[in-house]
Amino acid sequence: MGIGEFEFIEKIRQRAARGPLIKLGIGDDCSAITVPAGQHLLTSTDLLLENIHFRLDWTDLASLGQKSVAVNVSDIAAMGARPLCVYLGLGLPPGFTDEQLDQFMDGFFAALEQEQLFLTGGDTCRAQESLTIAITIQGLCPEGQQVTRSTAEVHDDLWVSGTLGDSALALARLQAGKPLSEFLAARHFRPRARAELGWQLGSHKLATAMLDLSDGLAGDLTHLLTASAVGACIDLDQLPLSEEFQKALIVDPRLLDLAICGGENYELLFSAHKHNRTRIEDLAQEFGIPLRRIGTVIADEELVFMGAEGQPYQPQLRSFDHFATPGKPLPSS
């Protein structure tokens, strides 16, 4: 790399927009922000490591920059809140060029602009071998509005946004050396967080519990159920699947498990009172966001997947555990 550390910091400092709540941005020991009265500050942090979370021979760097923002925005959306600003930690391996850094930052800033977010700090250094990305995001939420995982109630509906399994199907194809369609590539490499949906569900108090699907439906739903001390019955016939996923499923029915257990959907999963069904459907229509009711919260603390004829189904893939599967972001199909 030709650029020096402080030259790089100065370059991104000039590029980072400043909002009215940002009192101090990049360039000091800390950022300083104002949190308006009656609001909570929300924070989430994510590590993205080369060859663990992404491969540079699969993704272009602009997409990676964009995805780094999206996966964090998704965490704020899952609380029913709005994102405000991000902090970017970057460890750059030997041989990483100025052009590569520019490509990453272009995708990163494009996503910030799209989500109306500010870059307010970070840390840059060399890495020994692989690209290291650490992102922290902060958001604002009116007190009492935040939707946690622990407040789902028995008899609630369970809803999910978008379609499931596309990202996992893309990964399975990449791992098998097969080409990706534009659609699957976009779902895997350039996910968009459901920022507006999260905010609408939060501000209208329509979700009783919510999280974002990063580890897969089965795994993440289990987190929600455990936190809420309830169970769920999921109607497999109702899982929202893209056209491309459905076509693949006809060829290989075992791919269903990718929709159930595959990670990186970055869709929102939430519980809601039955009497709010119409309001939620209206919201989906108003904002053009696909929403599907996939099951019900039950009192028994178990997770049951039901097939079309009412038979229970046991997926063969286990849900994702970062410590258990070194180097593989997802089980391949």
Add this chain to the structure above:
Amino acid sequence: MGIGEFEFIEKIRQRAARGPLIKLGIGDDCSAITVPAGQHLLTSTDLLLENIHFRLDWTDLASLGQKSVAVNVSDIAAMGARPLCVYLGLGLPPGFTDEQLDQFMDGFFAALEQEQLFLTGGDTCRAQESLTIAITIQGLCPEGQQVTRSTAEVHDDLWVSGTLGDSALALARLQAGKPLSEFLAARHFRPRARAELGWQLGSHKLATAMLDLSDGLAGDLTHLLTASAVGACIDLDQLPLSEEFQKALIVDPRLLDLAICGGENYELLFSAHKHNRTRIEDLAQEFGIPLRRIGTVIADEELVFMGAEGQPYQPQLRSFDHFATPGKPLPSS
């Protein structure tokens, strides 16, 4: 490792203390905190990478856990503020054992307790080859109290806490394969941030500009001078040096450059009006914190080091740039 990702999260969740301002801690998509009216939220983030920032054959993991907290507390102290909570991102390489993880977390939690900080979130995953630590810290600061780098004034005194160069001397000895004294090992592996000093200087409005010394006196002072559009004259005779450093300096006078340019001091460097000298000295005495007046802010935008006989001195080491020196946290002596 025997422990699973979610078992680990549950384990540290139980261990993480909760304060009155922490509305939601570990275990959801985000943390939620209350920022009292009239206060700003401060945030800083740091990456610590194996074989870039630390070597596991040199440091024990408890010290590393402790240092990970200290270097972040130092950033909050440098704003004249108080730290509140931290977020821990951990990428664990293959072969990293449960015992190693416990040791790291023991040191980490010990430092949190010492600084009365809360662990409010994080992210854990496998790393491909080397231990990856990403820490974000948040602090609170009454509005108008934060001390930035950009407000030093001509004729101000320049002060520094503690002693300079010990950590760099320790590193030079490690790199030369020499043993470390207890004192040098503590200064390098287990630095304590100047948390109380930062807060006192901020709350009594005694510092006109401040930062913490992580990259070395020459480098960090340059950041402060550039941000403030001023210069400085530093009296080398006044640099605070530990007894051990002074002894080493007698043997090899070139080591002076380690006090001037060597990084990882984690001391505070600040400017202050001349008429506050007595108040600052009283503060130093009250809290038992060594403080030394090392120079003066000047109008010419240059940094001059003056020897005992008034002759200018040019250090031979350049200040630290993370992009320029792959794999070496500091130039060796």
